[in-house]
């Protein structure tokens with residue numbers, strides 16, 4: 001073999017190897033978003049790094065994230081930075097679910113989503129609200145399962161575009177609508193929905209009562225609302241340094257203005273007028289660990305990191321993607337520790353009814 005042939009063969013093998021590593025081996029999960037498409041959402045590529053720094057600056061001024069008006073912007077920035085990475089490495093449903101022996105992550109996710117709509121007892125053709133819908137993974141599963149018409153709202157316009165595209169591709173756009181807006185001031189009429197749900201989204205509201213009050217306003221009297229909330233559990237001890245470190249790590253890596261305690265949830269719901277029908281931490285045994293999937297993905301995260309570093313170095317992924325990926329990498333560890341120690345649950349379920357008649361009437 002002459003040296004030219006040898007050189008060409010080596011180049012072909014190297015190119016094949018890179019293609020296999022990036023495109024075929026794929027991310028932790030496989031769902032239609034490729035590493036080559038990683039972007040900063042609605043942020044232009046050259047501004048990703050600055051926006052990442054800006055995101056962190058919120059935590060240097062904790063008083064600002066307590067100010068309700070600033071939180072939606074901070075959450076919007078966060079989702080511009082993470083939405084593509086989430087879709088690439090996790091899927092179209094941005095939440096956890098208990099693992100189910102013998103079932104895939106995809107099935108366990110769907111079952112957790114269908115449970116939400118079963119709890120609110122909607123009928124085909126009825127109109128329901130998804131408060132904080134992401135790119136619509138839950139919305140599509142819920143519409144397909146219940147045949148109800150779902151309207152989702154998200155603060156992030158890039159997610160609206162992604163959700164609409166996925167709805168169309170799934171042939172579910174006749175049942176699923178998505179609007180860009182703030183769930184603290186929704187562009188919907190009073191008493192207009194036959195039910196509502198939110199999956200791991202209201203944790204971004206600075207005050208739970210504000211988002212609950214707004215959801216209450218748009219629901220019809222007698223209808224049901226279910227939410228899966230992020231909370232610290234009865235095992236959390238504020239005086240334990242490790243507990244504080246884990247919860248703070250989760251807050252920072254997940255754009256939370258402050259984690260609530262499990263006991264705050266029903267109290268907030270009652271204060272806005274809801275009747276609490278049921279409350280249950282879906283993470284508690286016999287449910288199997290929701291954090292298994294995070295731990296099992298660790299090797300894939302390393303591989304993903306190499307992919308992100310390479311794509312960023314050659315200018316395909318925006319500069320700053322590496323920082324965002326590194327943040328998520330660390331967040332995954334805090335979340336697993338929160339799950340393993342039992343001090344944190346991302347699925348504290350609350351089922352509420354808007355009374356037929358408000359108590360003041």
Ligand SMILES: C=C(CC[C@@H](C)[C@H]1CC[C@H]2C3=CC[C@H]4[C@H](C)[C@@H](O)CC[C@]4(C)[C@H]3CC[C@]12C)C(C)C
Nearest residue numbers: 085086089090094095200254301304328329331332
């Ligand atoms: C409800 C929220 C989001 C919950 C989860 C969907 C996400 C929380 C942490 C995310 C991830 C962590 C590690 C990433 C990994 C390093 C990367 O290679 C691939 C994507 C991750 C697995 C990513 C996926 C989504 C999460 C699990 C919050 C924000 C309220």
Ligand SMILES: C[S@@+](CC[C@H](N)C(=O)[O-])C[C@H]1O[C@@H](n2cnc3c(N)ncnc32)[C@H](O)[C@@H]1O
Nearest residue numbers: 093094095132133134154155182183199201204
């Ligand atoms: C973790 S994601 C969950 C998305 C979806 N429920 C799912 O499970 O796939 C949280 C969602 O809440 C939305 N969100 C957070 N704060 C919001 C606000 N103030 N108004 C509207 N949406 C908001 C985010 O944009 C994001 O879509």
